[in-house]
Amino acid sequence: MTKAPDETGIAPQACRLETGGHIDRDRTLRFRFDGRTLTGHPGDTLASALLANGVRLVARSFKYHTPRGILAEGAEDPSGLVALGRGARHEPNTRATMTTLTDGLEARSQNAWPSLRWDAAALMRPLSAFMPVGFYYKTFQWPPQVWPLAEPVLRRMAGLGTSPRQPDPDTYEHRTAHCDVLVVGAGPAGLMAAWAALAAGARVILADERASLGGCLLKERTVLNDAPAADWVQTVLGELTSDSRVTVLPATTVTGQHDHGFWLAAERIYDRPDTDPAAAGPRQRLWHIRAKQTVLATGAIERPLVFAGNDRPGVMLAGSVRAYLNQYAVAPGHKAVVFASHDEGYRTALDLVAAGIPVAAVVDPRADVRGPLPDRVRALGVPVRDGYVIGDTRGTASGGLSAVSVHRYRTGGDMVSVGEWLDIDLLATSGGWNPTLHLHAHTGARPIWDAETLAFQPDPDRGPAWLAGACGGLKPLDAVLLSGREAGRGAAEAAGLRLPEGGSPCPTVAPDDPAQATAGTRRAALWAVPKPAVANGKRFVDLQSDVTVEDVALAHREGLESVEHLKRYTALGMGTDQGKTSNVTGLTLLAAARHQPIPEVGTTTFRAPYTPITLGALAGTATGEQFAPVRRSPLHDVQAEAGAVFQATGLWLRPRFFPRDGETLAEAVQREVRTTRERVGMVDVSFLGKIDIQGPDAAEFLNRVYVNGWTGLPVGKVRYGLMLREDGMVLDDGTTARLAEDHFAMTTTTANAGRVMEHLEHALQVYWPELDVRLVSTTDAWAAIALAGPRSRQLLTFVTDLDVSNDALPFMGVATGDVCGIPARVFRISFSGELAYEINVPAGYGETLWRRLSQAGSALGLTPYGSEALGVMRIEKGHVAGPELDGRTTPHDLGLGRMVSTKKSFIGHRLLERPALTDPDRPRLVGLVPEDGRTRLLAGSQIIAVEHAGAPPPIPRLGHISSACSGPSVGHPVALGFLTGGLEQWADQTVLVTYPLKGTQVRARVVPPQFYDPEGSRQNA
Amino acid sequence: MMLIPCPWCGPRPRVEFTYGGPDPSTHPRPADTAPLDVWTRYVYERDNPKGEARELWRHGAGCRQWFVVERDTVTHAVAASEPLPGVEDPR
């Protein structure tokens, strides 16, 4: 098969068969692997193209850095992991078998340094004695000083690919779809199921993880209706794709079954054969499918036999060898041995011979094997060594398989070396098939052990899905096709559709097809071939996590008896392949060690996703600016015009400050505070939560949700209220105005608006449905501006005919009327401590109100101010806010204990009576000022006793600082904090305020928490 | 993802709902005069039933109604839903 390089200098595909395969030989694709330019054809995967070029060594293993090749053909492949792309598009740990070959594809091997052929770590393989099974856990027992030294070495030695560091330049999207019948898998059973469901009129989604649809019909030399099976596949696909009720999704992996008919599927758009990469939009699409009924036609996954040296490149699954021969026209080797514990090995031998690849022997652990397939193989002159096993392998200098040793074998594990080595470069091996039941088990259905097929089967009585084909148990091809048709019809009928008499006929399978002959034949329960006294290689159970037969035994000896413990300790089945080829073997070995039957050991839990999903697909379009919605006040634009600098607060964008002429934040805040305190300022308070409460029982309702009383509040008055959770802790605070006997307007803090609304709705619907009260959130309906400062009343008189004198509208009063010609509510309330009014107008008028107030106020020196100045003024005034209402504070802690009514019941009042919550030693709100009058106190600081200055930790903690500011209106920094024992114990005493992360300790005096105008004369003016 | 049958809006995906504890008719809010330990149990202690459960759910992204769902906590099968006592079932 030696071919000369063509005129381009690129080596020809030395291992491509002359004829056959479902590839487009008229077009040639170029790709690069580890810098070498190679070629392939449309229809190839990266794996088949590498094999076509004779590339067998594609990776090095996780722990031992031994050479690894391609074991399988599909999603189950544990070892052929490569990195694709470069830069931001670098994608590690990608299975070569699942990567559609495209022109210009760039792939690199992983886990090898400095190169795949010469790996330094492999030379240090004796070091692997320091990495026994469970070595991660054992290193935790090393002295702690060793860790910083050992960790980088271990991480370099043991690990998979590296992640890209740049942001992902590709886009992804989500799509929701509904259907009558979802069919997972487009092999013979899936195609029949989809076709039969469509014949009943069902809306069908047919998804298959492979880019080429047809499943085993493409991989085998099957004849249907006297023609190649691929013809039948095309006919059925034509029927399906031409009907608008059907969505066919190639290169789409259904990754998980979730509750109530909900399935996630990842569509790799760039892997679809019909995608034009130049025109393609999103790279992947995550489907959220809600299906009335689902047919699982996911087939089965072959498992390898385990023997010494079974990890060499050139050892492949027998079914995968057939797929490479038949679907891709690739010769995976030049001379082969087949080693299988059941009749399908003979099928592989027949295909190898048909492709012109000599078969040195079929090695079969069963004695006296007879049957149609073994007889056909014998008739071809291929030696059949029944009653024999492969005990060991040899490799070439580059690690590829060069020979296998044959041993006599008797059931029970007795093995005799006959000293025979066969020189070959391909070993096709099979230990049987495991139904692909992962999706079926995702919602909790436990698989059942079937002693006849030596595999776990999905429990047909559990789980919502219809099972078709091999995933419901191995069967002959005609039975597979029929089971697909019946599942499709059954699913359609269960989805409420009427079944037609005929339609969707099953194709005829040739009676001598090998797929008819293997089911039901005898299988040997050979899980691991004994290790010869002298062996060249290890017996790998899990080729990805480098777990051997000895590791499983050692884990058991160390007491890890549960299969879940075995998995976590050895990492068996924990790789990116999730042990698709290794789990069953691992747990049968554990069962043997425990001397228990396999069903008693059971399987580990199957969890979604079936195969890895790239994080970008999960995020979809929710990245960057699209990550979360942005809420803007109705005054956003007009404040942006006024030079506001915005800050994200929850979902809101809030103006933080309004710098003038290059002012810094501190300078602008100083000016905004001073101007407001001396003249007048205005601030957007539209962010506060607003709830409209109406009904005959509205006052009674408020009485039950606030700690203080409400029934006596006159119409036209506002009251400050405190709301508790049922456990007695403060939930929220705010002002509520009585607009009429049966009508209140409540405000909440910005952060808790949604939570308070839910709290009130819960109370009304669940606790007191007898109360006649209605609630509506009106947060977005109003624009709100607070005018604050000694000149605020004067400014207001410029723009309204309302009487806003202190007599007509005193502190905590509310009036309704026109302001700036706009219908408005005017609340005389103050957060800043100044004479202040809060004006609410319908949201659409907000901008007009802002402009007219600005205009009218310019003569009075009006300034807009932002959340920083608002925060400074409330701290100076000693008002509590979010940092104080942190879910751990009671009214007593906040110094608001006198608000708590003793004459009524309210939410939280019973648990508030718990003695510990009124303990005088609880941390309670105090004010703090630095003794030197200059040094800022930082929010988040800890408060300690002065005698602990400079003491080594641990230092007893007396409390913490919750809020702090520079105190521009009082001339020195101030802070609010919680101190054990509160003012009663600490008034006028000195404490230390320490911020260990910055290493600062400041002496501070404990004072009442009202720093500015404690008598309230300014707000009452 | 579970489908929760809202009595007002019909079956909707679970992300639209929030769980609100056990059915209040089996886990009622104590009377105001009840001893403190009864209140403490009400606020802090919950059964964690395996299998059939009656639960309070709220359709927060829809009609904002609280209602009772009969659900199996193992299989997640939903047997029924109903409005709170005294509220007319719209269905």
Ligand SMILES: [Zn+2]
């Ligand atoms: Zn609803």
